[in-house]
Amino acid sequence: MRVTVVDDEMFATAAATALLEALPSAAPTLGVATGETPMRVYAELGCRSRRGEVDLSGARVIALDEYVGLDAGDPHSYTAYVRTRIADPLGIPSANVHVPQGDSADPAAAAEVFEQRIADVGGVDVQIAGIGSNGHLAFNEPGSALDSTTRVVELSQQTRHDNARFFGGRVEEVPRQAITQGLATIGRARSILLLAAGRAKADALAAALRGPVAPGVPASVLQRHGDVTVIADRAAWGRMA
Numbered sequence: 358m359r360v361t362v363v364d365d366e367m368f369a370t371a372a373a374t375a376l377l378e379a380l381p382s383a384a385p386t387l388g389v390a391t392g393e394t395p396m397r398v399y400a401e402l403g404c405r406s407r408r409g410e411v412d413l414s415g416a417r418v419i420a421l422d423e424y425v426g427l428d429a430g431d432p433h434s435y436t437a438y439v440r441t442r443i444a445d446p447l448g449i450p451s452a453n454v455h456v457p458q459g460d461s462a463d464p465a466a467a468a469e470v471f472e473q474r475i476a477d478v479g480g481v482d483v484q485i486a487g488i489g490s491n492g493h494l495a496f497n498e499p500g501s502a503l504d505s506t507t508r509v510v511e512l513s514q515q516t517r518h519d520n521a522r523f524f525g526g527r528v529e530e531v532p533r534q535a536i537t538q539g540l541a542t543i544g545r546a547r548s549i550l551l552l553a554a555g556r557a558k559a560d561a562l563a564a565a566l567r568g569p570v571a572p573g574v575p576a577s578v579l580q581r582h583g584d585v586t587v588i589a590d591r592a593a594w595g596r597m598a
């Protein structure tokens with residue numbers, strides 16, 4: 358496991374550089390986390406793309422997860438996030454963007470379709486991941502099986518509370534379910550870039566990287582992966598230092 362700890366203002370630059378270095382080709386399959394942490398990394402990639410320094414227009418993008426029950430057009434959906442913050446700024450055509458279909462009438466079937474889709478495109482080259490304050494990885498909440506695959510999950514109260522900031526602070530508007538790639542699914546990515554920023558992640562990060570590999574801390578499964586790079590700011594690294 359490679360670790361880079363940076364001052365907060367260098368976080369986006371360090372993460373974008375690490376990502377670009379990890380890409381195997383100009384047309385990689387990029388697994389993307391949503392949420393707050395990677396936003397500035399995607400913005401940095403968008404800047405580099407506009408300046409002509411990088412060209413990711415040939416990339417394929419695969420999301421980790423999606424809320425169940427939001428329309429794909431809903432601005433809170435991860436479908437909208439991936440389109441507006443990643444695909445459009447990087448010039449990636451919509452045919453190369455894959456997000457679980459959270460508005461499907463049959464979310465369980467949509468989850469199976471998504472698991473198969475990842476296999477059909479040959480898997481993920483580099484997976485960008487974040488970590489929840491409760492140690493979740495994608496929406497694999499504490500208690501998730503280490504060999505889980507893409508499926509419908511119930512979001513924990515803590516996750517709904519944490520994510521209420523994206524819903525105007527209204528926890529009751531945060532969906533109760535999501536489709537998430539499983540821990541085994543994520544583990545099949547050839548390389549993983551784990552991003553952690555802020556003090557709220559310090560306990561979870563330490564438990565994930567130092568504690569036992571166990572369902573209680575889903576991100577601990579990353580210890581079993583042979584190619585993980587961690588980019589953390591000093592606050593998130595606080596319990597490791």
Ligand code: F6R
Pocket residue numbers: 389390391392393394395421422486487488489490493494495496
């Ligand atoms: C989102 C995802 C989540 C987030 C995690 C951290 O696609 O998979 O696991 O990475 O909840 O979110 P932020 O970055 O908002 O703190």
